[in-house]
Amino acid sequence: MTASSAQTLIPVNDMVRILQENVAVLDNARAALASGWWLNGTEVREFCKAFADYVGTDYCLGVANGTDALEIALRAICDIRGGTGAEAVTVANAGGYSTIACRLVGLTPVFADIERGSQLASLPSVVSAVTDETRVVIVTHLYGGVVDVPRLRAMMDEIGRGNVPIIEDCAQAHGVRLGARRAGSMGDISTFSFYPTKNLGAFGDGGAILTSDQALADHCRKLHQYGWSAKYNIVHPYGRNSRLDEVQASVLRTLLPRLDEWNDKRLTIIDAYSDAAPSSIGVVRSADGTVGHLAVLLTENRDELIQHLIDHGIMTDIHYPILDCDQAGWQELPQRLAPGGIPVSRVSVSQLLTLPCFPTMTEAEIGRVCAALSSWTR
Numbered sequence: 240m241t242a243s244s245a246q247t248l249i250p251v252n253d254m255v256r257i258l259q260e261n262v263a264v265l266d267n268a269r270a271a272l273a274s275g276w277w278l279n280g281t282e283v284r285e286f287c288k289a290f291a292d293y294v295g296t297d298y299c300l301g302v303a304n305g306t307d308a309l310e311i312a313l314r315a316i317c318d319i320r321g322g323t324g325a326e327a328v329t330v331a332n333a334g335g336y337s338t339i340a341c342r343l344v345g346l347t348p349v350f351a352d353i354e355r356g357s358q359l360a361s362l363p364s365v366v367s368a369v370t371d372e373t374r375v376v377i378v379t380h381l382y383g384g385v386v387d388v389p390r391l392r393a394m395m396d397e398i399g400r401g402n403v404p405i406i407e408d409c410a411q412a413h414g415v416r417l418g419a420r421r422a423g424s425m426g427d428i429s430t431f432s433f434y435p436t437k438n439l440g441a442f443g444d445g446g447a448i449l450t451s452d453q454a455l456a457d458h459c460r461k462l463h464q465y466g467w468s469a470k471y472n473i474v475h476p477y478g479r480n481s482r483l484d485e486v487q488a489s490v491l492r493t494l495l496p497r498l499d500e501w502n503d504k505r506l507t508i509i510d511a512y513s514d515a516a517p518s519s520i521g522v523v524r525s526a527d528g529t530v531g532h533l534a535v536l537l538t539e540n541r542d543e544l545i546q547h548l549i550d551h552g553i554m555t556d557i558h559y560p561i562l563d564c565d566q567a568g569w570q571e572l573p574q575r576l577a578p579g580g581i582p583v584s585r586v587s588v589s590q591l592l593t594l595p596c597f598p599t600m601t602e603a604e605i606g607r608v609c610a611a612l613s614s615w616t617r
């Protein structure tokens with residue numbers, strides 16, 4: 240069979256179906272607009288309360304997107320927790336977002352390596368990169384997986400670095416659990432994106448910062464609205480405007496009750512791909528827990544596999560094709576690698592391939608992807 244046959248292309252994601260399955264979103268958004276209160280109103284308040292309850296933190300602040308959330312959280316950590324270090328330990332394979340935030344607040348990124356099977360930070364590599372210069376460690380719960388933050392904290396404690404704050408970037412892992420705790424409740428502060436394709440996605444941009452530390456929460460609240468302590472009173476020099484709006488909050492509030500069900504569906508899809516894929520293909524998966532976000536493969540024959548999938552009417556993508564340390568825009572700026580370098584990140588970057596995975600995929604579509612994987616003979 241080829242793409243020219245009668246079967247439709249299977250996309251990597253499909254936003255139209257999300258809307259079709261959730262028309263209540265439109266009614267609630269219309270009601271939010273009809274209230275005449277389009278910013279800083281009830282919808283944002285109620286969503287933030289529900290989301291903090293869901294994740295298991297005391298505070299949740301809505302912001303405009305996940306990158307702002309990272310930048311504001313980083314700045315708050317630097318302001319509130321003090322320290323003189325000028326470096327942030329992160330990974331190079333997570334799409335650049337943590338590095339962008341480091342650049343914006345003036346911290347030098349130090350790239351730790353990853354584990355091949357999960358593509359998550361290697362804890363020994365992270366710990367080896369922590370020095371007197373480290374102001375903060377940023378862990379990214381990539382592809383729906385979860386980094387063992389309590390274990391990382393214990394390992395940092397063992398080398399006398401237990402006071403270094405940890406930020407969790409949960410933009411790809413809404414709802415994932417490590418034991419009884421959800422990602423976003425284990426570090427000092429955490430950030431989320433509600434970009435439409437995320438596990439919990441808005442109908443536009445959105446983000447949030449969560450913490451149970453009142454001083455951090457208060458500081459982020461000031462930073463996200465002009466550095467105000469109260470209306471028109473600027474008390475912080477680096478405040479800015481980054482707000483979640485009422486319509487997006489109403490969308491998120493409507494969709495939050497479906498998050499666990501959708502996470503289960505994503506995981507079912509990834510399980511089906513794992514069963515169907517030949518042994519030459521690795522399906523990326525976190526051993527400590529996963530909700531499924533992107534279905535990501537590792538293959539030594541990526542170009543040929545992409546063509547094979549296109550021939551079967553299946554679209555693919557690559558998350559992410561360039562490591563942060565190799566991005567052209569940052570070559571003039573300082574950066575450092577963990578002492579052992581990042582060999583696993585380097586090998587993986589040319590082998591990653593993302594398959595369709597979204598909760599409204601039909602059984603027929605999942606079956607077609609599985610059949611295409613099973614028929615791959617290389």
Ligand SMILES: Cc1ncc(COP(=O)(O)O)c(C=O)c1O
Nearest residue numbers: 304305306336410411432433434
């Ligand atoms: C891991 C990760 N962190 C941060 C972000 C940034 O989120 P946003 O696109 O909402 O700025 C994204 C998403 O796009 C992401 O995948």
